[in-house]
Amino acid sequence: MTDKYDVIVIGAGPAGYHAAIRCAQLGLSTACIDKSLDGGGKPVLGGTCLNWGCIPSKALLDASHKFAEAQHGLAALGIRTGEVSIDLDVMMARKGEVVKGLTGGIAQLFQGNGVKALAGSGKLLAGRQVEFTPHDGAVQILQAGHVILAPGSVPVEIPPAPLTDDIIVDSKGALEFAAVPKRLGVIGAGVIGLELGSVWGRLGAEVVVLEALEEFLPMADERIARDALKILQGQGLDIRLGARVTGSEIRGKGAKRTVTVTYQDKSGEQHVEVDRLIVAVGRRPYTEGLLAPDCGVNLDERGFLYVNDLCATDAPHVYAVGDVVRGPMLAHKAMEEGVMVAERIAGKKPLVNYDTVPSVIYTHPEIAWVGRTEQQLKASGEPFNVGTFPFSVNGRALAAHDTQGLVKVLADAATDRILGVHILGAQASELIAQAVIAMEFDASAEDLGLTMFAHPTLSEALHEAALGVAGHAIHMVNRKKRK
Ligand code: FAD
Numbered sequence: 001m002t003d004k005y006d007v008i009v010i011g012a013g014p015a016g017y018h019a020a021i022r023c024a025q026l027g028l029s030t031a032c033i034d035k036s037l038d039g040g041g042k043p044v045l046g047g048t049c050l051n052w053g054c055i056p057s058k059a060l061l062d063a064s065h066k067f068a069e070a071q072h073g074l075a076a077l078g079i080r081t082g083e084v085s086i087d088l089d090v091m092m093a094r095k096g097e098v099v100k101g102l103t104g105g106i107a108q109l110f111q112g113n114g115v116k117a118l119a120g121s122g123k124l125l126a127g128r129q130v131e132f133t134p135h136d137g138a139v140q141i142l143q144a145g146h147v148i149l150a151p152g153s154v155p156v157e158i159p160p161a162p163l164t165d166d167i168i169v170d171s172k173g174a175l176e177f178a179a180v181p182k183r184l185g186v187i188g189a190g191v192i193g194l195e196l197g198s199v200w201g202r203l204g205a206e207v208v209v210l211e212a213l214e215e216f217l218p219m220a221d222e223r224i225a226r227d228a229l230k231i232l233q234g235q236g237l238d239i240r241l242g243a244r245v246t247g248s249e250i251r252g253k254g255a256k257r258t259v260t261v262t263y264q265d266k267s268g269e270q271h272v273e274v275d276r277l278i279v280a281v282g283r284r285p286y287t288e289g290l291l292a293p294d295c296g297v298n299l300d301e302r303g304f305l306y307v308n309d310l311c312a313t314d315a316p317h318v319y320a321v322g323d324v325v326r327g328p329m330l331a332h333k334a335m336e337e338g339v340m341v342a343e344r345i346a347g348k349k350p351l352v353n354y355d356t357v358p359s360v361i362y363t364h365p366e367i368a369w370v371g372r373t374e375q376q377l378k379a380s381g382e383p384f385n386v387g388t389f390p391f392s393v394n395g396r397a398l399a400a401h402d403t404q405g406l407v408k409v410l411a412d413a414a415t416d417r418i419l420g421v422h423i424l425g426a427q428a429s430e431l432i433a434q435a436v437i438a439m440e441f442d443a444s445a446e447d448l449g450l451t452m453f454a455h456p457t458l459s460e461a462l463h464e465a466a467l468g469v470a471g472h473a474i475h476m477v478n479r480k481k482r483k
């Protein structure tokens with residue numbers, strides 16, 4: 001007998017587990033297949049985000065930031081600590097506990113909502129049938145009314161730096177170093193490279209980041225990227241731009257192994273020797289073994305599953321969500337797509353607003369933005385006004401002794417509608433939500449300016465930057481004529 005479900009979801013990362021839970025909440029019989037195993041070989045839910053991405057990286061970022069603060073940041077506040085040291089085993093074990101708690105939480109949510117969790121691989125066949133291969137047991141053919149594909153992404157590997165067990169690693173390996181490397185190389189100054197470089201730099205590694213592009217963080221606002229580069233370099237990250245890695249060679253034996261990395265820059269071929277090398281050059285959609293040739297789902301030219309704005313594939317009643325489809329590879333984008341598709345299957349009509357997807361880099365200070373950058377607006381020729389406000393004169397930032405960075409608000413010159421908000425500063429990841437809400441409701445800079453913000457808060461910097469769009473910021477001398 002073939003098991004039948006209203007919906008079968010393949011993948012239990014943020015995209016898939018959100019889709020599955022929402023389907024079940026809406027009364028649809030739902031199964032979710034996932035093949036991930038933890039370090040001990042047990043099935044785990046939560047995908048990359050919970051197991052090898054967002055959560056473990058933030059556990060290490062937060063721990064290493066506290067260590068850096070204890071080492072260098074507390075004396076100015078009148079707190080004497082004596083010598084501070086790390087216990088990496090405890091730090092790693094705590095990270096593991098956080099992950100375990102959250103992935104176990106998904107299992108409970110599945111159970112509580114009636115989602116059937118199936119541990120093993122799923123493959124889409126023709127006619128909305130799914131071949132399920134359990135980790136232990138015989139292959140089963142399942143029948144679905146609708147299928148949601150959410151298989152996520154995997155790290156890109158590059159021929160100049162093939163991965164080895166523990167010397168040349170991807171982001172997953174970099175979350176599991178058994179000791180702090182003395183010298184660490186990172187290929188790629190993207191989000192993941194900067195976050196992992198920051199973790200190990202704070203814990204004591206000498207970090208060199210090799211980035212092929214001449215420009216730092218080209219997707220961020222230029223002013224923010226420029227200021228962020230200076231701050232991160234000031235923290236000791238040796239970020240080399242225009243440095244394209246072309247080769248790597250492991251030398252020595254056992255614990256004494258090192259990697260000589262070869263790269264090309266303006267002056268020609270260069271070498272740098274490190275003890276560990278992280279390859280963080282991006283991620284690619286993961287579709288291996290997912291699709292039978294006649295299932296009707298197509299890929300786009302970059303290997304992503306091809307979908308329309310509503311995440312529908314070319315096969316009727318088959319959807320795809322998350323990292324495996326176009327758009328930013330971010331957990332919150334994946335979650336919203338999962339929920340949208342579940343609700344559409346249930347006959348509702350939600351949309352994902354791709355214009356208000358926030359981006360965050362969890363360095364310290366954090367970098368967060370939503371909407372368009374100044375350089376994008378200039379290139380498009382749209383007239384706009386700018387308001388900026390530095391944290392160096394924000395009362396709460398001064399009180400907290402955390403004053404680096406600024407807020408920048410870009411608004412349409414004619415309508416004052418907010419077009420983009422860019423934040424470099426402590427808790428930028430939290431502050432950006434206010435800008436996302438404002439943009440979601442089509443707010444003008446004046447709307448934000450007329451809103452009351454609690455004092456003293458970091459959020460007041462956003463308030464002042466919004467006021468600054470029309471030259472009304474109170475705590476800044478402004479040459480713009482008051483209107
Ligand atoms: P995934 O989370 O990759 O989940 C897909 C799941 O499907 C996996 O469990 C996989 O095993 C399973 N699967 C695949 N194929 C099959 C199959 N055929 N059968 C059964 N199961 C299958 N994003 C943020 O928004 N914020 C962050 O701070 C952040 N930090 C990150 C840090 C790191 C180090 C990394 C690597 C990523 C980070 N990301 C972050 C990105 C984020 O993890 C992804 O955007 C997110 O996980 C995508 O969710 P997804 O559900 O599409 O895919």
Ligand code: AMP
Binds near residue numbers: 188213
């Ligand atoms: P992201 O896609 O945000 O994770 O960033 C990955 C970064 O890696 C990009 O900025 C790429 O330019 C960079 N990159 C890719 N290949 C190389 C290489 N061979 N050497 C140095 N940097 C690279």
